[in-house]
Amino acid sequence: xxxxxxxxxxxxxxxxxxxxxxxxxxxxxxxxxxxxxxxxxxxxxxxxxxxxxxxxxxxxxxxxxxxxxxxxxxxxxxxxxxxxxxxxxxxxxxxxxxxxxxxxxxxxxxxxxxxxxxxxxxxxxxxxxxxxxxxxxxxxxxxxxxxxxxxxxxxxxxxxxxxxxxxxxxxxxxxxxxxxxxxxxxxxxxxxxxxxxxxxxxxxxxxxxx
Amino acid sequence: xxxxxxxxxxxxxxxxxxxxxxxxxxxxxxxxxxxxxxxxxxxxxxxxxxxxxxxxxxxxxxxxxxxxxxxxxxxxxxxxxxxxxxxxxxxxxxxxxxxxxxxxxxxxxxxxxxxxxxxxxxxxxxxxxxxxxxxxxxxxxxxxxxxxxxxxxxxxxxxxxxxxxxxxxxxxxxxxxxxxxxxxxxxxxxxxxxxxxxxxxxxxxxxxxx
DNA sequence: TAGATTGTTAATCGATTAACAATC
DNA sequence: TAGATTGTTAATCGATTAACAATC
Numbered sequence: 001x002x003x004x005x006x007x008x009x010x011x012x013x014x015x016x017x018x019x020x021x022x023x024x025x026x027x028x029x030x031x032x033x034x035x036x037x038x039x040x041x042x043x044x045x046x047x048x049x050x051x052x053x054x055x056x057x058x059x060x061x062x063x064x065x066x067x068x069x070x071x072x073x074x075x076x077x078x079x080x081x082x083x084x085x086x087x088x089x090x091x092x093x094x095x096x097x098x099x100x101x102x103x104x105x106x107x108x109x110x111x112x113x114x115x116x117x118x119x120x121x122x123x124x125x126x127x128x129x130x131x132x133x134x135x136x137x138x139x140x141x142x143x144x145x146x147x148x149x150x151x152x153x154x155x156x157x158x159x160x161x162x163x164x165x166x167x168x169x170x171x172x173x174x175x176x177x178x179x180x181x182x183x184x185x186x187x188x189x190x191x192x193x194x195x196x197x198x199x200x201x202x203x204x205x206x207x208x209x210x
Numbered sequence: 211x212x213x214x215x216x217x218x219x220x221x222x223x224x225x226x227x228x229x230x231x232x233x234x235x236x237x238x239x240x241x242x243x244x245x246x247x248x249x250x251x252x253x254x255x256x257x258x259x260x261x262x263x264x265x266x267x268x269x270x271x272x273x274x275x276x277x278x279x280x281x282x283x284x285x286x287x288x289x290x291x292x293x294x295x296x297x298x299x300x301x302x303x304x305x306x307x308x309x310x311x312x313x314x315x316x317x318x319x320x321x322x323x324x325x326x327x328x329x330x331x332x333x334x335x336x337x338x339x340x341x342x343x344x345x346x347x348x349x350x351x352x353x354x355x356x357x358x359x360x361x362x363x364x365x366x367x368x369x370x371x372x373x374x375x376x377x378x379x380x381x382x383x384x385x386x387x388x389x390x391x392x393x394x395x396x397x398x399x400x401x402x403x404x405x406x407x408x409x410x411x412x413x414x415x416x417x418x419x420x
Numbered sequence: 421t422a423g424a425t426t427g428t429t430a431a432t433c434g435a436t437t438a439a440c441a442a443t444c
Numbered sequence: 445t446a447g448a449t450t451g452t453t454a455a456t457c458g459a460t461t462a463a464c465a466a467t468c
Contacts, residue, residue: 011435015417019409023392037449045394050437053450066444066449082416097314101307107392111412152415178415182233182317184255194415199229202321205362205388205404206292207225221459247425260461263426275426276468 010081014055019111020045021056022078029071037068084112091117091150093165094157095125095135098180102154104131113152117144138165145172152176159183220291224265229321230255231266232288239281247278294322301327301360303375304367305335305345308390312364314341323362327354348375355382362386369393 024044028036038056042049056063059081062073079085090113092099102108103115118135120126126137136144144150153174155162162181169177176192179185185193234254238246248266252259266273269291272283289295300323302309312318313325328345330336336347346354354360363384365372372391379387386402389395395403 010417012414013435015413016407016410019392019407019413020394023409039449048437049449051435054436057451063450064444065442065451066447068449082413083419084416097307097311101311104307105408107409108412111409112416113412176415176419178412182229184230192415192418194411194418196411197226197229198315199233199317199321200226201404201406202318202323202388203225203229203292204222205386205402206294206322207220208402208404209293209386223459249425258461259425261459264460267427273426274468275466276424278425 010058014058015082017045017047017051017055018059018078018082021052022075022084025071025075025078029075034071035064035068036071036074040068082112084110086112087114088112088151089114089116089149090152090154091115091119091144091148092133092154092156093119093138093141094155094161095120095122095130096156099154099156100130102156103133113154115154116148117150119144141165141168142172145169145174150174152178155179155181157181220268224268225292227255227257227261227265228269228288228292231262232285235281235285235288239285244281245274245278246281246284250278292322294320296322297324298322298361299324299326299359300362300364301325301329301354301358302343302364302366303329303348303351304365304371305330305332305340306366309364309366310340312366313343323364325364326358327360329354351375351378352382355379355384360384362388365389365391367391 021041024041025036038049038053041047041052045052056069056074059077061069061077063069076085087109090108092103092115095103095118099118103118108115115133118130118133119138119141120135121138125135128135151174153169153176155165155177157165159181162179162183163185166177166185166187170187170191175190176194177185177187178194178196180196182197182199184195187193231251234251235246248259248263251257251262255262266279266284269287271279271287273279286295297319302313302325305313305328309328313328318325325343328340328343329348329351330345331348335345338345361384363379363386365375365387367375369391372389372393373395376387376395376397380397380401385400387395387397388404388406390406392407392409394405397403
């Protein structure tokens with residue numbers, strides 16, 4: 001039982017770097033390694049070693065003073081920090097190209113998400129299974145959320161539909177929305193929205209091209 | 211003809227916010243509006259007005275002192291800054307779920323990318339067209355890059371294949387890679403890589419959930 | 421005019437980076 | 445032991461925020 005009372009606030013930048021470390025550490029653990037120094041991770045991620053060290057210290061990763069961080073313990077610390085060590089029931093709305101891609105992404109399970117349902121309005125999609133996940137009609141959204149105990153919504157619908165569905169989700173008690181539609185969602189306080197913007201990444205790429 | 215000689219460096223954060231402004235301004239222009247103040251954009255994006263103002267000033271958006279930014283001119287300034295006003299020939303490697311989703315994403319054209327080819331190794335994919343984009347065998351990569359004048363590579367392959375293909379791309383003279391595989395690519399200086407990490411967004415979401 | 425907004429400079433805040441002691 | 449690495453504090457840097465003058 002860990003005590004979270006006085007956990008320091010960890011910057012978003014640090015949080016976004018954690019999955020990189022996690023992937024490498026898991027790979028290395030697979031090779032039988034037990035220790036990894038911040039220098040090792042720095043080489044693999046092309047980040048400054050001091051950044052790695054600070055990041056791992058921020059999530060309370062265990063270490064041996066002269067030898068580096070303990071791989072297994074650090075994996076646990078990161079997973080625990082992110083809550084990826086216990087699966088949360090998630091569902092997806094909008095089984096288009098992107099939605100289908102996300103449902104087929106095995107990695108979600110190792111990231112704490114168990115996709116148990118998908119929703120769509122197209123008659124030819126409703127009633128099918130995509131990558132093993134059953135597709136229901138969006139009209140059943142509210143009742144399914146309650147009966148299945150769904151916690152996290154993944155929104156991959158056209159932007160016109162995003163706010164309306166969000167209102168339904170909020171109304172059904174959903175507390176976390178992972179939004180891939182290029183719209184800023186209005187939600188009441190206490191509801192967490194993570195906005196993914198494909199344009200942002202592309203803008204960054206294009207600006208680097210001068 | 212603009213003069214780029216003493217353009218101030220613009221922060222990555224600013225660059226990543228630009229597409230949001232662009233989408234809103236384009237929408238508003240469609241309604242016939244001509245001016246938008248930083249307050250207007252702040253309301254719509256939930257960003258502080260001063261952030262919006264600074265961002266637009268950074269890309270040289272034209273304004274009228276008491277009334278706000280000129281919508282058409284600001285759209286042009288952002289598109290020009292990002293290079294989204296002239297299409298660059300791009301191609302995609304790895305026509306899986308995500309690759310297919312990206313090929314079907316109409317938005318790329320308004321983001322300066324013209325997808326003219328896709329590559330894969332699966333025999334049942336090679337020779338087909340996906341969303342109008344022809345799929346070639348990866349063996350043809352190098353010759354096609356030269357003959358078609360391809361500039362930007364979108365990498366949506368399994369992580370095991372990413373570095374090998376990157377080496378081929380670099381060898382063929384590609385200068386920009388948009389990488390969706392969860393691996394840090396090794397590239398020589400002068401080659402630009404934009405790394406997308408689905409785990410990073412999910413980590414951010416999960417950390418907000420405590 | 422009055423007031424909303426840009427233009428511009430200064431202040432603040434927090435992430436990154438540096439420095440160095442502790443140590444196995 | 446020597447040296448690589450963590451642990452910890454301080455310095456730096458740059459993005460954000462504040463403040464206020466200019467103005468239409």
